Amino acid sequence: MAATEEQQFPLPKILTYPASAPPSLIAQGAEGRLYKTTHLESGLPCALKFRPSKPYRHPILDARLTKARIAAEAKVLDKCYREGVPVPAVYALDAATGWMMIEWVEGRPVRQGINDWLGERPTEDAPAVEEDETPFVDLMKRIGEAVGNLHRTGVIHGDLTTSNMMLKPWAPSQSSTESGDKAKVVEGDVVLIDFGLATQSSSDEDRAVDLYVLERAFASTHPRAERLFDHVLESYKHAFKKAPSVLIKLEDVRMRGRKKSMLG
Numbered sequence: 001m002a003a004t005e006e007q008q009f010p011l012p013k014i015l016t017y018p019a020s021a022p023p024s025l026i027a028q029g030a031e032g033r034l035y036k037t038t039h040l041e042s043g044l045p046c047a048l049k050f051r052p053s054k055p056y057r058h059p060i061l062d063a064r065l066t067k068a069r070i071a072a073e074a075k076v077l078d079k080c081y082r083e084g085v086p087v088p089a090v091y092a093l094d095a096a097t098g099w100m101m102i103e104w105v106e107g108r109p110v111r112q113g114i115n116d117w118l119g120e121r122p123t124e125d126a127p128a129v130e131e132d133e134t135p136f137v138d139l140m141k142r143i144g145e146a147v148g149n150l151h152r153t154g155v156i157h158g159d160l161t162t163s164n165m166m167l168k169p170w171a172p173s174q175s176s177t178e179s180g181d182k183a184k185v186v187e188g189d190v191v192l193i194d195f196g197l198a199t200q201s202s203s204d205e206d207r208a209v210d211l212y213v214l215e216r217a218f219a220s221t222h223p224r225a226e227r228l229f230d231h232v233l234e235s236y237k238h239a240f241k242k243a244p245s246v247l248i249k250l251e252d253v254r255m256r257g258r259k260k261s262m263l264g
């Protein structure tokens with residue numbers, strides 16, 4: 001797999017050095033690429049986020065922008081990690097060449113877990129069979145808590161979606177034995193990823209917009225679970241002392257959103 005990828009994209013230099021296993025390309029976005037690699041230490045899988053230079057930009061501007069963006073992302077991640085927000089640890093950074101090496105988070109995006117839970121349910125209000133929603137509600141609460149912790153540190157994510165959260169598997173002892181196999185798809189610690197658009201702010205408005213982005217993304221990705229999103233906000237309120245004024249602001253932000261969509 002690595003050989004094809006190497007032909008498709010030139011590897012960042014750090015990944016051309018020998019390692020216990022070849023790097024694999026996990027994601028290729030508009031701004032950068034994400035590799036899984038053991039280049040730092042064999043036995044320690046890492047995620048290497050690489051922002052290649054953009055040939056269409058002026059080289060001096062390009063170097064400055066690449067460096068500033070990756071450095072800003074690493075700085076915010078590091079701040080969050082040190083303050084106990086569930087994010088990957090930053091292991092290494094080379095801003096000048098546009099990469100950072102961060103902790104590899106095992107598991108799957110929250111989006112997949114939610115979709116597996118919802119399965120083929122026909123409508124939003126009608127579960128296919130009468131079922132215990134507790135495991136799903138618990139996941140909603142863990143999401144609210146993670147976002148509350150994030151906002152408490154003065155960081156705005158900027159792109160909160162269920163794809164930018166991972167479900168990191170629990171140890172078997174933490175895993176539920178009562179709720180059956182279905183519950184397993186929504187088990188795990190919520191870890192926030194992709195801080196490429198993150199900023200530092202403590203304003204109610206910025207926090208409310210962050211929540212609004214998540215609310216909208218949730219409604220469009222998981223329309224059948226929309227009614228359960230309130231659990232996210234409820235747990236946000238418990239996790240974060242300043243949540244009440246943010247939630248009041250969220251009402252304004254929603255109103256502006258509705259007006260905007262009415263005006264087209």
Ligand SMILES: Nc1ncnc2c1ncn2[C@@H]1O[C@H](COP(=O)(O)OP(=O)(O)OP(=O)(O)O)[C@@H](O)[C@H]1O
Pocket residue numbers: 026027028029030031032033034047049088102103104105106109163164193194195196197
């Ligand atoms: N630390 C990590 N551990 C495991 N998988 C990760 C990690 N970080 C990212 N991923 C996986 O790689 C995908 C892309 O990562 P990320 O969203 O950070 O990059 P991106 O979309 O290229 O970033 P940007 O939006 O800043 O350009 C994620 O959706 C996720 O599946």
